[in-house]
Amino acid sequence: MIATPFTPAIVRGALELEPTARGIRPHRLPAWVRQQFPDPQLLSREIQPSGVRIVVRTRATRIELRTHSARVAFAGADRPRGSIDVFVDGSFWSRDVLQGGDATEVDLLAGTTRQLEGPGHTTVVGGLPARDKLVELWLPHNEALELIALDSDERLAPSPDHPPxxxxxxxxxxxxxxxxxxxxxxxxxxxxxxxxxxxxxxxxxxxxxxxxxxxxxxxxxxxxxxxxxxxxxxxxxxxxxxxxxxxxxxxxxxxxxxxxxxxxxxxxxxxxxxxxxxxxxxxxxxxxxxxxxxxxxxxxxxxxxxxxxxxxxxxxxxxxxxxxxxxxxxxxxxxxxxxxxxxxxxxxxxxxxxxxxxxxxxxxxxxxxxxxxxxxxxxxx
Structure with missing residues (x-):
């Protein structure tokens, strides 16, 4: 498998890519804002990569994306997990619901919180057509995510196309x-x-x-x-x-x-x-x-x-x-x-x-x- 680094050329919709102990964390606000106004509500939302995509051109038939998520869960209130949506040449291809990851569980009735740790997650996109194509992986809008590794059986390249x-x-x-x-x-x-x-x-x-x-x-x-x-x-x-x-x-x-x-x-x-x-x-x-x-x-x-x-x-x-x-x-x-x-x-x-x-x-x-x-x-x- 060929490893592809996470760079601004392929991670679109983020204003900053922060190196972490695990990999890369996409941010939707720059560091100066996070330092100037470290409001917990804002900080917890800007690290949720709503609208952020990995966008590549490739002939690969298999792509694997390793990630580690973090979310807030409310006791007694079911909330859907985040997912990664895959599009090929602009058409929906597959959806992968996240598993594992870390969670902050909040009990609103008791007024308590507890931290839960879980494993990372691998999204496997297989059976792709063996031709040049545009592949987009939409990252979850409702969970924070660290990008750990991106591997494929053929080279992944930044798309030369940049729509408005x-x-x-x-x-x-x-x-x-x-x-x-x-x-x-x-x-x-x-x-x-x-x-x-x-x-x-x-x-x-x-x-x-x-x-x-x-x-x-x-x-x-x-x-x-x-x-x-x-x-x-x-x-x-x-x-x-x-x-x-x-x-x-x-x-x-x-x-x-x-x-x-x-x-x-x-x-x-x-x-x-x-x-x-x-x-x-x-x-x-x-x-x-x-x-x-x-x-x-x-x-x-x-x-x-x-x-x-x-x-x-x-x-x-x-x-x-x-x-x-x-x-x-x-x-x-x-x-x-x-x-x-x-x-x-x-x-x-x-x-x-x-x-x-x-x-x-x-x-x-x-x-x-x-x-x-x-x-x-x-x-x-």
Whole structure:
């Protein structure tokens, strides 16, 4: 077997590859951010390689990828394991669900945690056609992963093809919460439909109009950019209207410093019944603990909007108005999130935990975003 090193030329969708005792850890945020703001929530999400792929051209008929995973598990709440999805020449080939790995088991009722250690995992991709082809291995969106070894029976080479790069920032929905597999998170669905490379800067619980995130995006080359803001600001009850609107202006101004003519799509939140007219903070519903899953509730009081507190309805109103006031920028486009997933969609594809879309809704959102952004005449056409 031929060993291939993990380099930025074949590991796409990561901003940094960190050497570890075992191998290589892909990061979706650079080291300076992790040092400047070592928030546990953010750090635990940026090492989950959502949207990260190993992309090679090869005549190999067998490829083996050795990895070691780490995840958070909640006692009494079943959560699907991560997986590695394989595509050959753009078509789905196989899915390998991770086994073993390390886990931090959290008991929300008891308020305790314990560390569990497990073995590494090997993904075997066999029976590949013996011809030149593009092979992509999508890494798990919901578990941290160390890359240990990549072996094959023929040489693996970086793909010379580099489609336009789409850089997207958003919340746990963009990260892929409740999606079945890494290739089925909505940004991945949209990227394949649009024929673009994806850099997914969606981080669970961490789309808070952070200035450091704007600087990361400013300094990262990209052909297409989208920013989906709002739900986390409401979840955390982090701002009022007076602070939110200038913060978004500043975020966009920073993006423009590095991408003066790049198309930017500003996306408001999708429909979420608990927060449409009720402010945050959001919280886990205690009644759902021990039921095999968790559900979320909004702890604000209806009517708080009059005091400047943010709900999703207020966020959409303000982002729409903000985009209109920036109409001198012909490359800034606004998309109402309810066009991607609205109240009528919630009736047939309900949010599984009252906050995050399930697998069917992820596909719907991805298809609709692609139809808006990549269609002839669309902002990313």
């Amino acid at each position: 790069l789409w850089m997207h920032h958003g919340s746990s929905i963009s990260h892929g919460s409740n999606a079945t597999a890494p290739s089925e998170i909505w940004p991945a669905v949209a990227a394949r439909r649009g024929g673009v490379d994806l850099l997914n800067l969606g981080f669970g619980g961490s789309a808070l109009v952070d200035p450091f995130m704007a600087r990361v995006m400013r300094d990262t080359p990209a052909d297409l950019i989208s920013v989906k803001l709002g739900i986390n600001v409401v979840n955390f009850d982090a701002m009022r209207v007076r602070a939110f609107v200038p913060a978004v202006h500043g975020f966009l101004d920073t993006l423009r410093d590095g991408h003066p003519g790049t198309p930017i799509v500003l996306v408001s939140p999708i429909f979420c019944g608990i927060h449409e007219h009720t402010a945050g903070p959001g919280a886990i519903d205690p009644a759902s603990l021990g039921s095999g899953g968790v559900r979320f509730v909004a702890k604000g009081v209806p009517g708080d909007e009059a005091e400047g507190r943010l709900t999703l309805a207020v966020i959409r109103r303000e982002l729409r108005s903000l985009a209109e006031r920036r109409s001198a920028d012909p490359d800034l486009h606004y998309l109402d999130g309810t066009e991607l997933y609205g109240e009528s969609d919630a009736g047939r594809l309900p949010l599984d935990d009252a906050l995050h879309p399930g697998p069917g809704a992820h596909r719907l959102i991805g298809d609709r975003f692609a139809a808006f952004a990549f269609a002839p005449g669309g902002p990313f056409a």
